[in-house]
Every structure is written in C-alpha cells, then in structure tokens.
Amino acid sequence: MIIFSWMNDQLLKMLWLSDGVKWVVEKLFGLDVQSRLGGSIHFFMYDVIKIFILLSILIFTVSFIQSYFPPERTRKLLGNVNGITANILGALLGTLTPFCSCSSIPLFIGFTSAGLPIGVTFSFLISSPLVDLASVLLLASIFNWKIAIAYVIVGLILAVTAGTIISKAKLEKYVESFVYGAGSMEYTPETLTSKDRITFAKEQVLDIVKKVWLYILIGVGIGALIHNWIPQNVITALLGDDKWYSVPLATIVGVPMYADIFGTLPIAEALVLKGVGIGTALAFMMAVTALSLPSMILLKKVVKTKLLVIFAGIVTFGILIIGYLFNMFGYLLM
Template identity: 65%
Template structure:
C-alpha cells in the first residue's frame, strides 16, 4: 500500500503539480534574469510564468479529453436523456450532465435556452445551469494540482449538491411562469443525431481546444496576474484582516466580491491559490471561486433576458446562500481537508 501511495504522489507531483516545471522556471528566473524567487519581483515573475504555463498545459489536455467525451452527448441526445426523467433523479442527471459542458456560465446559456424551449422541467435545467460552470473533470484535476485531492473532490461534491438542491428548490416553487414567453415559443426541431467517426471526434476535440483557449486566455492571464500580486506584494496581515479567520463575515465578503467579477474557474484558481497561501481559510477561498464561476454579473445579465426578475432573484439568492453555507461548513471542518 505504501508503494502505491508513493507512486500516486509521484505521478501527482509530476503530472498535476508539475514540480519539474516549477524547478525549470525557477532556474530560468534565477539564472537568466538574475532574480531570486524569494524576492518580491522574482517571486512574482516565477509565479506568473509557472502558473500560466501549467494551466495552459493542463487546460489544453483536459479540454481535448472532455470534448471527446462530450462528442457523444450532443444537445439533442442530452435532451432525449433528460426528457424522460423528472423529480430528484432529473436534477441529479442534469447536474451530472453539466459537468461535461462548456467552461463558463455565459457559454452555458444557449444550452439552457435549448433545454427550456424543449420543455424540460425547469428544476432540471437550473441544476444543469448551476453545475455547468462550477464543476467538471477539468476543474477537479486542476484543483488537485493546486490544493490536493481532498479539497478538489470535496469541492466537486458540494458543487453537485448545490446544483441538485438549487434545481430542486426552484422546481418545488413552480416558477415556470416566470420564464420569458419567447423562450417557450422558440421552435424546437428534433435534429438528427449525427454519428461521428473517431477521426471526426479527434478533429472536433482539437477545434474545441482552440476555440475555448482563444475565449478564456485573457481571463487566465488576468487571474494569474492578480494571483502573483496577492502572493508577493500584498502583506499577509492585510489579507488576514479582510478575509481571514478573525473576520466572521469573511465568507460573505468573499462571495459578494466574487459576484461582480467575470471569469471561469481556470482564471479564478490562481487568485484562490494566492489567497490560500496567505492563510485565508479554505471555505472562504472556495466561496470566492464559486461566486465568480456560478454568479458572475455578465451571466446574471444574460439570464435576466431569459427569465423574469422574480425567478432571477430567487436563483441568485438560492445559489448565494448555498455558497455562503458551503464556505462556513468548509471553514468549520477544514481540519479534515488540510
């Protein structure tokens, strides 16, 4: 058993944490630039280069794998799968299917509209909408590379629970009448489910890598830049005073700070990593991440064009309260994960 653990740790260090890349970038910064990574400027440059390269390598590989899997689940097939399942089972399936879809809340909106116009239960579509930007295989593996397996797995589990719970509550409230009328009137034609060859799936996966990277690269660079600033230039006592253990409202504050921001989980993780390294409690860090990915202001504006204000407010309130509760629970039981 000890040998298996050592093998897993070695693979985790080399494939996910990329310690080889960390050392390579350290050597480059210290020998080519002439700066120590223990100094502010050198540490910032090292953080930015290392995190940027690591995220792009992991992201490219994971997008390819997930897109290949996703090629088996076009929207028509997904509608067929969800159409015959109602109740809690439908919410669970909707949340799980959200894990193999696009990587930010805004890009999930067209699929959400398609599901709604197809007559799928409202709760199921909202379970999908919550889980789609929040949890997926890519986020699991990248979170493992930064925070370890325990925190990454726990994050995915609570994200799915939030998606299922949120969709179930919306379903029980009977809020179908608060969907904008034009959405229900969109013509829903049953397209033919095309069968793709292996080469076509590979080509599709490559195209998805290019398309998604071209869409999110700027947010990754911004996130890594902010992370390097927090990590090396903002004193720890300032961060701890604002959202540390001594502030009982830190989780609420982190959630509210995250909502106006726009980004996906890949641009948010470097900021979360820097906060975590500054001894910000894990629940506070995860609440910030969840708020950015699930409740970004642009996605709420887009959703406001699809549903009426009452449903929008209820959705935002349920997800916000869920994120805050999750944050406090993680902080309370952080000894399990760290």
C-alpha cells in the same frame, strides 16, 4: 502509494515545470525566486503554463466524449427521468461542459425550449460553470485531492438542491415566453469517424482557450500580486478565517467580477497561501463563476425578475453555507 504520489507531483502538480521555471528565473533572468519580483515571475509563468497544459488536455478529452452525446440525444436521455434524479443528471451533465456561466445560458435556453423542466436546466446552469472535470484536476494540482473532491460534491449538491427547489416551486411562468417558442434543438443522426471526433475536440480546445486565455492571465497576475506583494497581515485582517464576515465579503466581492473558474483558481491559491480560510477562497470562486453580474444580466433576458431573484438567493445562501463549512472543517482536508 509511492507511485500515485509521484504521478500526482509530476503529472498533476508538475513539479518538474516549477523547477524548470525556477531555473529560467534564476539563471536567465538573474532573479532570486525568494524575492518579490522573482517570486512573482515564477508564480505567473508556472501557473499560466500549468493551467494551459491541463486545460488543453482536459477539454480535448471531455470534448471527444461529448461528441457521442449531442444536445438532442442528451435531451432524450434526461426526458426519460424525472424528479430529483433528473436534477442529478442535469448537474452531472454540467460537469462535462467546461463553459463560463454566460456560455451555458444558450444551452439553458435550448434545453428549456426542448421541454426539459426548468429545475433540471437550472441544475445544469449552476454546475456547468461551477464544477467540471478540468476544475477538479486544477484544484487538485493547486491544493489536494481531498479539497477537489469535497468541492465537487458540495458544488453538485448546491446545483441539485437549487434545481429541486425551483422545480417544486413551479416557477415555469417566470421564464420568458419566447424561450418556450425557440424551437427544439435539431439533431441529425450521423456516424462520426474517430478523425471527425478528434477534429471536433481540437476545435473545442481552440474555441474555449480563445475565450478564457485573457481571464487566466488576469487571474494569475492578481494571484502573483497577492502572493508576493500584499503583506499577509493585510490579507488576514480583511479575510482571515477568524473573521465572521470574511465569507459574505468574499462572495460580494466576487459577484461584480466576470471570469471562469480557471481565472479565479490562481487568486484562490494566493489567498489561501496568505492565510485566508479555504472556505472564504472557495466562496469567492463560486460567486465569480456562478453569480457574476454579466451572467445575471444575460439570464435576466430569458427569465423574469422574480425567478432571477429566487435563483440568485438560493445560490448565494448555498455559497455562504459552503464557505462557512469549509472554514470550520477545512483543516481536515489540508
């Protein structure tokens, strides 16, 4: 247990990095980390470096594993199952794709055009930006393992439930016709060498980091601002866990934004440190990643309005339920 605690603190939470950044801020910058400016700089430097380190390691690992499962092979695997089992596999597949919602939509089109049920592809579309291995470790590094695991479980339940409802409702006719005519994904069987897989993993790290670095910097910057400059009584007056409207308000605020989970985590961290309920913070995170306005606009190009409204309604309802449950029982996880 002592060894696990040490590994969690030093490898995941990177307390050594926090101490190193503190030394830089105090000795080189001459600032007290307890002051607003010093605390903001420490928060920003520590979170940015930690997130990029964890993100790079995890994307490399996941991408290396993904090199064994190209899209066509995945389609064939999912094509052999049906019902809720297929939705579960689709949601689990999403956990291995650390993409934002807009990046997941091309794969959604590919899977649908290849003949997968739309319920399965929607389960994938929800879980891909919402729940992935990188977010699990980042959540654990910021909060703890109980919250990280609980978040993954409820995220997968939401993805599977939404996909199952869409499957049962027979909404295939509300997918734009060109999606079905897009053609199936091509896959040429080949044996990749270990060197090829490592090269692929490195390219994925660079590609994803290029896409998300700005959102991470913005998210950490907002987190540092909330944590060190906005009074706690102001935050709790708006989003305190004693406010019944905090969860829907956080969800509404999150929808117009566009970022991935890596950019929203530092904001959630700062909100919780200021006294906001964990459920409210997670509802904000989920709304940004799963219901962002840009992704809804992009999704509207491939599905008709009725399906888009049903999808958004189911996900919103699920986020609200999850937010309230975490606010009610989150103290058991802290």
